[in-house]
Amino acid sequence: MSVRVVARIRPLLKNELGKDTIVTAESPEGENIANPTIIRIPSPKNDAESFSFQFSSVYEQQATQQQLFDGEVAPTVKHLFNGGDVCVFAYGNTGTGKTHTMRGGKSLADRGMIPRLLSSIYRRCRKIEKDTAGATQVEVALEYFEIYCDRVFDLFEPPEKRTPSGLPIRDNHGKTVIVGLTEKPCTTLKEFEHLYDQANMNRSTSATKLNAHSSRSHAILCVKVTQTTETTVRVSRASCIDLAGSEDNRRTDNNKERLVESSAINKSLFVLAQCVEAISKKQTRIPYRESKMTRILSLGQNNGLTIMILNIAPLRSYHLDTLSSLNFANRTKKIEVCEVENEPIYRQMVKPLAVTSSLGGANLTRQPLRPLTAAHNANLHDRVETEKKKTGEKPVKAFSVYSDTRKAAPRTSNVPAQNQGVRRTETNKRAADPGSTLGRPPKTFRTADSTSRYRPAEPALSKASIEALIAQRIDEKLAEKALQDAAVPAPALSEELQRRLDDLEHRIDAKDGDEKSQGLQFMLMAKQHRARGEEASALRMLQMALPFFPGNEKLKGKIKASEDRIRAKKDAERNALVSAPVSIPTSTVPSTSLSMAPPSILMAPLRAEKKQLKSKTAQKDDSEDEEFAPVVESEHDASYASDSSFKFKKAARKPKKSAKKLPIFRDSNEEASFTMATTQPDEQSPRTTHLLKIINSRDINQIKALKGVGTKKADAIVGCLSEMEVEEVRDLESLALLKGVGGRTVENMRTGLSMDYSF
Numbered sequence: 073m074s075v076r077v078v079a080r081i082r083p084l085l086k087n088e089l090g091k092d093t094i095v096t097a098e099s100p101e102g103e104n105i106a107n108p109t110i111i112r113i114p115s116p117k118n119d120a121e122s123f124s125f126q127f128s129s130v131y132e133q134q135a136t137q138q139q140l141f142d143g144e145v146a147p148t149v150k151h152l153f154n155g156g157d158v159c160v161f162a163y164g165n166t167g168t169g170k171t172h173t174m175r176g177g178k179s180l181a182d183r184g185m186i187p188r189l190l191s192s193i194y195r196r197c198r199k200i201e202k203d204t205a206g207a208t209q210v211e212v213a214l215e216y217f218e219i220y221c222d223r224v225f226d227l228f229e230p231p232e233k234r235t236p237s238g239l240p241i242r243d244n245h246g247k248t249v250i251v252g253l254t255e256k257p258c259t260t261l262k263e264f265e266h267l268y269d270q271a272n273m274n275r276s277t278s279a280t281k282l283n284a285h286s287s288r289s290h291a292i293l294c295v296k297v298t299q300t301t302e303t304t305v306r307v308s309r310a311s312c313i314d315l316a317g318s319e320d321n322r323r324t325d326n327n328k329e330r331l332v333e334s335s336a337i338n339k340s341l342f343v344l345a346q347c348v349e350a351i352s353k354k355q356t357r358i359p360y361r362e363s364k365m366t367r368i369l370s371l372g373q374n375n376g377l378t379i380m381i382l383n384i385a386p387l388r389s390y391h392l393d394t395l396s397s398l399n400f401a402n403r404t405k406k407i408e409v410c411e412v413e414n415e416p417i418y419r420q421m422v423k424p425l426a427v428t429s430s431l432g433g434a435n436l437t438r439q440p441l442r443p444l445t446a447a448h449n450a451n452l453h454d455r456v457e458t459e460k461k462k463t464g465e466k467p468v469k470a471f472s473v474y475s476d477t478r479k480a481a482p483r484t485s486n487v488p489a490q491n492q493g494v495r496r497t498e499t500n501k502r503a504a505d506p507g508s509t510l511g512r513p514p515k516t517f518r519t520a521d522s523t524s525r526y527r528p529a530e531p532a533l534s535k536a537s538i539e540a541l542i543a544q545r546i547d548e549k550l551a552e553k554a555l556q557d558a559a560v561p562a563p564a565l566s567e568e569l570q571r572r573l574d575d576l577e578h579r580i581d582a583k584d585g586d587e588k589s590q591g592l593q594f595m596l597m598a599k600q601h602r603a604r605g606e607e608a609s610a611l612r613m614l615q616m617a618l619p620f621f622p623g624n625e626k627l628k629g630k631i632k633a634s635e636d637r638i639r640a641k642k643d644a645e646r647n648a649l650v651s652a653p654v655s656i657p658t659s660t661v662p663s664t665s666l667s668m669a670p671p672s673i674l675m676a677p678l679r680a681e682k683k684q685l686k687s688k689t690a691q692k693d694d695s696e697d698e699e700f701a702p703v704v705e706s707e708h709d710a711s712y713a714s715d716s717s718f719k720f721k722k723a724a725r726k727p728k729k730s731a732k733k734l735p736i737f738r739d740s741n742e743e744a745s746f747t748m749a750t751t752q753p754d755e756q757s758p759r760t761t762h763l764l765k766i767i768n769s770r771d772i773n774q775i776k777a778l779k780g781v782g783t784k785k786a787d788a789i790v791g792c793l794s795e796m797e798v799e800e801v802r803d804l805e806s807l808a809l810l811k812g813v814g815g816r817t818v819e820n821m822r823t824g825l826s827m828d829y830s831f
């Protein structure tokens with residue numbers, strides 16, 4: 073099951089009437105025009121070219137809250153009561169209507185997805201209780217928290233009770249747990265409305281130039297539904313997430329405080345985008361831990377139905393931001409989610425639960441996690457797609473739809489395309505108050521993961537759960553190991569640069585928790601991105617660091633240098649294109665436009681770049697890597713370290729990690745032994761040639777049959793080859809440098825090969 077991604081175009085606001093709009097909704101040829109599924113948007117460089125993005129559904133400007141709810145959210149209620157988990161989240165740039173979609177306005181017609189979902193849940197509760205003549209009791213409990221500036225705050229607690237560092241989060245059996253979160257039993261819709269309104273007053277919002285009531289935090293509401301019969305207790309959860317919107321700070325005119333919030337928002341969304349990218353590319357390492365939001369959401373690792381509502385403003389002024397969001401949504405569609413029902417717990421097997429207690433679900437056994445990175449059907453899907461492309465067949469959609477095939481509610485299109493909604497008048501949002509410091513007594517452990525949580529007192533796990541947990545741990549360990557291997561400095565990463573990265577990391581450690589340390593973290597990430605050759609991401613990180621060091625000329629210089637490098641690279645690519653024009657179809661996902669793009673567009677995937685272009689610019693890339701090495705870096709870094717605006721004590725340096733030595737392999741059937749660096753294909757022994765032939769076959773069965781290689785490693789090798797777009801591994805040295813493979817593995821593979829093969 074994939075994430076179901078739908079798009080919603082918001083109407084023009086009063087002050088936007090008459091402005092230029094560029095986003096249109098379309099239906100695929102021959103399909104019902106009342107139910108569009110395509111968003112079309114012109115290229116930022118040339119209006120004559122356009123890009124189109126396919127969604128499960130597209131809701132146009134005139135679509136009402138009721139239509140969106142009936143089409144997308146209402147069908148999930150059945151799944152929830154069947155014991156499945158549900159996650160609905162709104163994503164989009166600031167001011168595109170996320171809060172309107174999730175929370176909505178005060179009038180009945182304006183109510184958003186959350187109050188409508190709760191209304192549906194309570195209706196179903198009453199029906200079940202009536203149908204079973206009271207034999208089944210249904211309880212609803214709520215948790216509501218926000219992630220503000222990478223800190224977690226309980227929205228059921230008033231701001232005065234907040235601690236500056238927020239609620240701690242911990243790892244428990246690989247799942248993230250928020251310590252001390254309130255769980256409120258809530259028995260009626262009226263009670264919910266009261267609680268929800270009160271809690272929303274605690275949410276951090278402020279006026280920005282782009283939105284008078286801009287949410288400065290990600291808000292997550294977890295609705296726990298517990299159905300208790302005489303013999304069973306079944307718990308399922310609906311998580312509703314209103315993400316804060318990404319902001320292009322050149323358009324916001326944000327002051328320092330807003331800029332700091334904005335950086336935190338952008339950083340977490342950037343990490344979210346990276347996680348989505350990593351998941352959709354089936355990478356072994358998903359960078360969840362780089363932000364609290366992604367740590368808590370564990371997007372793609374939840375079981376159940378996930379619906380992402382992409383909010384879009386149709387205006388030209390949002391052009392690049394909209395493209396960036398569309399690219400993000402396009403990647404999110406490829407995330408596969410295992411749909412698993414939460415099994416009922418037989419009451420006689422466990423101590424009866426006090427269902428009204430906030431710990432009602434504490435003793436429930438959760439479904440084991442199924443790491444998606446290992447989901448073979450996802451890989452298979454991609455391969456099938458590639459095959460189809462090769463044979464010219466029309467690719468199928470990159471996402472699947474629900475098994476209980478449902479259609480979006482028909483939408484009338486006779487309403488004028490102008491703003492039908494009145495600007496929200498609710499005044500219950502109020503300014504962020506990060507300064508409140510009063511502490512509060514710690515509460516019992518409650519998890520905040522949107523769909524699956526662990527409690528301290530867990531019952532004995534079933535055999536299947538234990539096996540799943542072990543499998544998960546093994547996956548994690550393998551991923552860690554692969555990460556360590558991958559973290560071995562690539563040849564382009566000089567010792568000097570590595571030392572500086574270590575140094576910066578130390579400075580951050582020394583200042584952990586401090587505002588400036590956040591700035592330094594961005595600096596560190598910038599360096600790491602640059603070290604990996606990801607100049608665009610590096611630039612984004614530098615820009616995010618700027619609000620922490622306002623007016624710092626050195627940092628500005630770095631940003632400018634980075635922009636220049638990107639521009640130069642793009643110019644070179646453009647020149648290459650001019651000499652070898654590539655026709656761009658009007659119906660494609662856009663490739664990244666880096667030269668003029670704001671940070672948000674820089675988040676777009678780079679992989680759409682034409683291979684042709686790559687080979688033409690390969691030489692240029694190499695020279696950039698050189699430029700990247702010690703000389704330029706050391707100039708920048710030395711000035712940074714001495715810059716008085718960075719008041720950090722020099723922390724003691726970590727002992728330098730010894731650089732990974734290149735492995736030495738011996739071809740036993742040849743007299744001479746030689747290092748990999750000198751191993752040319754024509755000098756290779758038959759054993760080596762045979763090994764490389766197996767690797768280059770990319771046949772998982774053959775590869776996993778090699779000594780010391782299991783299914784996972786074979787998968788990782790094949791994944792790595794396709795990720796790196798390496799056509800062929802030509803020598804053992806290159807093989808040893810693949811993710812998850814080391815010198816010893818290569819030696820094992822070789823020595824394990826029997827010599828009676830034929831060529």
Ligand SMILES: Nc1ncnc2c1ncn2[C@@H]1O[C@H](COP(=O)(O)OP(=O)(O)OP(=O)(O)O)[C@@H](O)[C@H]1O
Binds near residue numbers: 169173285495496
């Ligand atoms: N579908 C809609 N119909 C009517 N008005 C809408 C709609 N969507 C958004 N709006 C209006 O647009 C404005 C911005 O919406 P909203 O505050 O929900 O944006 P947001 O994406 O949550 O922004 P931020 O990320 O800054 O919090 C609000 O005044 C809201 O009432």
